[in-house]
Amino acid sequence: MSLAKITQVKALALAVPGDDIDTDRIIPARFLRCVTFDGLGEHAFRDERTGPDGKERAHPMNSAQAARIAAAKQGVMVVGFNFGCGSSREHAPQSIWRFGFTALVGGSFAEIFFGNSTALGVPCLTLSKDDLAELSDFVQKNPDVEVTVDVENLKVSAGAKTWKADIAASARNSLINGKWDPIADLLEGASDVAKTAGGLAYVAGK
Amino acid sequence: MAKTLFQKVWEAHTVRQLPNGQTQLFIGTHLIHEVTSPQAFGMLRDLGLKVKFPQRTFATVDHIVPTNELKEPYSDPIAQEMIEALRKNTKDYGIKFFDTTTGQQGIVHMVGPEQGITQPGTTIACGDSHTATHGAFGAIAFGIGTTQVRDVLATQTLALSPLKVRRIEVNGKLKPGVYAKDVILHIIRELGVNGGIGFAYEYAGTTFDNFSLEERMTVCNMSIEGGARCGYVNPDQKTFDYIKGKPFAPKAADWDAAVARWKSFASDAGCKYDDVKVYQAENIRPTVTWGITPGQAIFIDEKMPALETLNAADRQTAEDAYKHMKLSPSTPIKGTKVDVAFLGSCTNGRISDLREVAKYLKGRKVSASVKAIVVPGSQLTAIQAVHEGLDKIFTDAGFEWRGAGCSMCLAMNPDKLVGDQLCASSSNRNFKGRQGSQTGRTILMSPLMVAAAAITGEVTDAREVFKV
Numbered sequence: 001m002s003l004a005k006i007t008q009v010k011a012l013a014l015a016v017p018g019d020d021i022d023t024d025r026i027i028p029a030r031f032l033r034c035v036t037f038d039g040l041g042e043h044a045f046r047d048e049r050t051g052p053d054g055k056e057r058a059h060p061m062n063s064a065q066a067a068r069i070a071a072a073k074q075g076v077m078v079v080g081f082n083f084g085c086g087s088s089r090e091h092a093p094q095s096i097w098r099f100g101f102t103a104l105v106g107g108s109f110a111e112i113f114f115g116n117s118t119a120l121g122v123p124c125l126t127l128s129k130d131d132l133a134e135l136s137d138f139v140q141k142n143p144d145v146e147v148t149v150d151v152e153n154l155k156v157s158a159g160a161k162t163w164k165a166d167i168a169a170s171a172r173n174s175l176i177n178g179k180w181d182p183i184a185d186l187l188e189g190a191s192d193v194a195k196t197a198g199g200l201a202y203v204a205g206k
Numbered sequence: 207m208a209k210t211l212f213q214k215v216w217e218a219h220t221v222r223q224l225p226n227g228q229t230q231l232f233i234g235t236h237l238i239h240e241v242t243s244p245q246a247f248g249m250l251r252d253l254g255l256k257v258k259f260p261q262r263t264f265a266t267v268d269h270i271v272p273t274n275e276l277k278e279p280y281s282d283p284i285a286q287e288m289i290e291a292l293r294k295n296t297k298d299y300g301i302k303f304f305d306t307t308t309g310q311q312g313i314v315h316m317v318g319p320e321q322g323i324t325q326p327g328t329t330i331a332c333g334d335s336h337t338a339t340h341g342a343f344g345a346i347a348f349g350i351g352t353t354q355v356r357d358v359l360a361t362q363t364l365a366l367s368p369l370k371v372r373r374i375e376v377n378g379k380l381k382p383g384v385y386a387k388d389v390i391l392h393i394i395r396e397l398g399v400n401g402g403i404g405f406a407y408e409y410a411g412t413t414f415d416n417f418s419l420e421e422r423m424t425v426c427n428m429s430i431e432g433g434a435r436c437g438y439v440n441p442d443q444k445t446f447d448y449i450k451g452k453p454f455a456p457k458a459a460d461w462d463a464a465v466a467r468w469k470s471f472a473s474d475a476g477c478k479y480d481d482v483k484v485y486q487a488e489n490i491r492p493t494v495t496w497g498i499t500p501g502q503a504i505f506i507d508e509k510m511p512a513l514e515t516l517n518a519a520d521r522q523t524a525e526d527a528y529k530h531m532k533l534s535p536s537t538p539i540k541g542t543k544v545d546v547a548f549l550g551s552c553t554n555g556r557i558s559d560l561r562e563v564a565k566y567l568k569g570r571k572v573s574a575s576v577k578a579i580v581v582p583g584s585q586l587t588a589i590q591a592v593h594e595g596l597d598k599i600f601t602d603a604g605f606e607w608r609g610a611g612c613s614m615c616l617a618m619n620p621d622k623l624v625g626d627q628l629c630a631s632s633s634n635r636n637f638k639g640r641q642g643s644q645t646g647r648t649i650l651m652s653p654l655m656v657a658a659a660a661i662t663g664e665v666t667d668a669r670e671v672f673k674v
């Protein structure tokens with residue numbers, strides 16, 4: 001399986017501020033009632049974007065900037081801390097990715113969300129608190145300036161500014177080497193898998 | 207060298223080092239359900255792969271099953287489609303399915319332990335973040351995404367990086383009316399909702415030693431609410447007694463060897479932890495959430511925090527929470543009006559939870575202004591409860607007695623809050639919209655506190671209502 005090497009993402013960015021944004025807010029449970037991921041993109045942040053009266057709310061995902069990103073199928077979402085906490089539903093990163101976002105930058109990411117995103121080839125980089133505030137501010141004031149998320153060199157830049165960024169070394173490796181979907185590697189280990197399984201009594205039903 | 211249970215289980219299941227530096231880890235037990243598996247089976251078919259260890263894969267249906275409608279086809283065609291997809295997938299690949307007709311269906315985190323599938327020293331993965339529940343047995347159990355469900359189906363392995371281990375010790379005896387649920391809500395309040403990122407939590411101390419397996423499950427269940435992907439308790443005699451005789455437990459001839467093996471996985475005396483936290487059980491009081499994350503919690507007799515006392519980052523979330531919850535800083539939570547009482551979920555939908563509440567509920571009546579439902583987490587629990595006459599106690603008190611499933615924990619079935627109803631809930635998440643209404647409000651608490659709220663129509667101290 002040959003996958004794209006994701007060394008950097010350069011695209012327009014959208015700030016979606018707030019800490020502890022959970023997966024129920026990213027994709028409400030009623031949209032989990034499905035047997036495919038198709039069509040999830042349009043429902044990303046649905047209940048944040050649409051009020052109980054069915055009317056659109058003021059939310060970054062309803063902005064013209066979000067629409068540009070959706071049309072380009074390329075974009076950087078700038079989020080807060082502990083983004084994607086809550087459930088393991090891959091529907092959450094799937095909806096963000098299918099909406100058009102191809103990279104995320106935040107303060108920190110919930111682990112399962114981070115793993116799910118990496119496996120989709122969507123890098124999630126972290127910045128220090130102050131740098132993140134600066135980036136978020138920049139993005140809100142300069143919607144036309146592209147943001148570069150440099151996975152290989154661990155930095156994020158926009159306009160004249162560059163910030164030091166971070167991502168787990170294994171995720172960085174997988175992304176820049178085009179190995180972010182681990183299935184090929186895992187299949188390759190088949191003979192070792194048999195050995196490990198053979199050493200486990202409970203796997204043999206004992 | 208002295209090692210933790212986490213390290214020993216990790217080593218026993220390590221297949222090899224992957225090129226990116228991660229470990230290829232063998233997953234001994236794979237649990238699947240209807241919400242996160244259909245897309246994974248789709249990917250498997252697209253790649254032309256088979257299920258590698260169908261005999262180590264177990265399925266049940268829980269999230270979408272209606273709890274007040276027993277006959278199929280369900281009135282909800284999507285629920286019907288999802289259950290049928292799972293039937294087809296498990297049949298095509300030869301996977302054991304605890305279907306609704308078996309009398310053994312239930313929430314996936316209840317079925318594993320009930321069947322004796324959940325065992326010490328094993329690795330367990332499931333496309334569900336509350337998989338840490340199984341850690342109560344000394345298993346390393348964690349939630350995974352759908353692409354990873356595919357990985358486990360196809361290879362029975364995952365690409366993972368090891369976690370650090372934080373030992374969380376609770377010592378002493380809980381005061382009457384204080385439960386395992388209060389312990390975990392307290393831990394999350396203290397360590398924060400992201401305090402556990404990068405860690406496995408090892409729960410220990412005399413309080414845990416004295417806990418039943420069901421109480422241990424309640425705590426392990428909510429590890430993820432504290433940011434920890436996995437949490438566990440070292441196995442002991444109680445663990446072995448619980449497993450003995452269950453359908454998938456080791457047979458008599460293999461039993462002693464299995465117990466010896468299980469014991470060997472417990473953390474060694476003198477092993478190194480990356481972090482240690484210690485709490486005293488006597489200091490914990492009944493705990494309730496007031497906000498929209500499980501960490502926004504207080505003791506029932508405390509006032510909700512003033513915004514000025516919070517740091518800048520917490521303050522923003524708190525402001526958002528007060529707005530959503532329609533509650534005010536610096537006021538007591540006690541006395542907040544409740545519209546719905548939900549007793550159930552993989553946190554607190556077990557037989558011991560139902561028994562404890564039933565003990566106090568006899569002769570009491572649910573407030574006329576409250577809709578109260580009790581949802582056993584599994585069919586086996588429901589059958590046992592009926593056998594003991596607990597259902598009668600609940601219905602006499604004015605609770606609706608429902609069929610097994612996740613129900614109003616996340617409202618993927620018809621059990622939902624309406625408008626801005628406020629729910630006293632024994633479940634694990636108080637996120638905005640979690641219980642099916644965008645403006646719905648959730649207050650997490652122990653089962654007995656839910657019963658007290660049901661009876662009085664407000665958030666209240668169960669110890670006073672029931673003279674505990």
Ligand code: SF4
Pocket residue numbers: 268269313314315334336551552553611612615616633634
């Ligand atoms: S009861 Fe709630 S938390 Fe548990 S598996 Fe079901 S939906 Fe998830």
